[in-house]
Amino acid sequence: MQPLIEGRGLVKRYGQVQALRGADFTVFPAEVVALIGDNGAGKSTLTKTLAGTERPDAGRILFEGREVHMERPTDAQGLGIETVYQDLALAPDLDGPANLFLGRELLRRGLAGRLGVLDKVAMRARAIEAFGRLGVELQDVDAPIGTLSGGQRQSVAIARAVAWADKVIFMDEPTAALGVLQRGRVLDVIRRVRDNGIAVVLISHNMPEVLSVADRVEVLRLGRRVASLPAADTTVEELVGAMTGALDTLDTEGAPA
Template identity: 50%
Template sequence: MRPPVSTAERSTARAHAIELRDITKSFGHIQALRGATLQIRAGEVLAVVGDNGAGKSTLMKALSGNVVPTSGEIVIDGASAEIASVADAQRRGIFTVYQDLAQAPDLSALENVFLGREQLLGGIGRRIGLLARGEMRRRAEQALDDLGVTIPSVSRPVRDLSGGQRQAVAIARAVMWATTAVVMDEPTAALGARQTAIVYDTIKATAARGLAVVVVSHDIPNIVSLADRIAIMRHGRVLVTLESEKTNVDEVLRLMLGAEVTQ
């Protein structure tokens, strides 16, 4: 079982980049993606936006291994990568935070961070399956602290945490194991303003650690302020990718809803 990512691995992660090239995906007669191309940089927040049905969630599912593209290529660190499952994506260092969080609410924050990746004690403890709870607690607390997240206790069940805190725990889990990218699907959809601010601070801290962060969002005003770049999708394609510093909310909305790209 793979241990949490070390500082040395974090440094290596900064050199990684992902490119999705001409990705298509059909579901029967419905063509969800029509040759979508997207470049993702390490250490940045990339927002993927678009109207309903634009293909943004399907494109992220292709990157996360939840769907297999009909055609196209995924390139990681300059080499073609086959991602046919979530396990494939995770082996490539790509972890996803889902809208429903995929958490076990009755388990503690600590147990959720290590769910499926529990660490065992050495020696005889390993042989009889004893968990290294002290080390797991230290690593979980460090992961949350590194992202600037404060929760009452990592021993508290996640059902007792606020929505923003639960989302932050889910992000901390992804960051602990990712070496390339963290993908987030509508991370603030069900949150209020204060909880959204917690999540956005966590997203910024994640990118600052050298990971690529890809965020699918309908919250255009906030995402323009948060992201380094904004990829606008329409009809299954990436229409244009804009630098956030060189655009504004009105332009993003116009392009989403059908305006032509001007140079």
């Protein structure tokens, strides 16, 4: 299986700090691949380079087998790549449909559209369809986002990314600060995203959660990939050992089963 995205030998420096030291990373189509590592391992920097937010100082990024140069996030979006950040970037005073189309609003046809009048009916209908496809349950789709639970807000942010991504979504700690029930619902949404044919890169510190939802786990340590492991055959102890260097793990790039 050809990788969807590959980072090869990525290097990124911030002054005297070298965040990435020749890091590799691989994402295959329609899989959940978890990216883990201790604080300072380079996870955030790696995902930012692959999502077009940061430019690497050296190395190559390949998308569907061809080298690409992403100067800005919109370049990644043009390839079908979206990112759900920890702060979610949602507008709390707007409802779910308005947040789904934030910055990509639909205009009414004819003169009204030329005058900038929004097609709220169409956006609401498409939002309800998008939420339903991912199993996102909102008691009131017209309620302001700020009134929803943390898990519901996270699900809306994921649904927004899915609405515009057709290849891969990066998710940075999507279950952080959520309760057990809310975490379970968000993980179900992630599985549904994968089942819809979109790859998910999950950045997380929660090892049991990673093993419960991921197909593969890639481990960063000190700016380099040190392991690529099938989640089904891996334990929490092995992941921690790879992260800390206590366990020497062969760096492999096997495709998901």
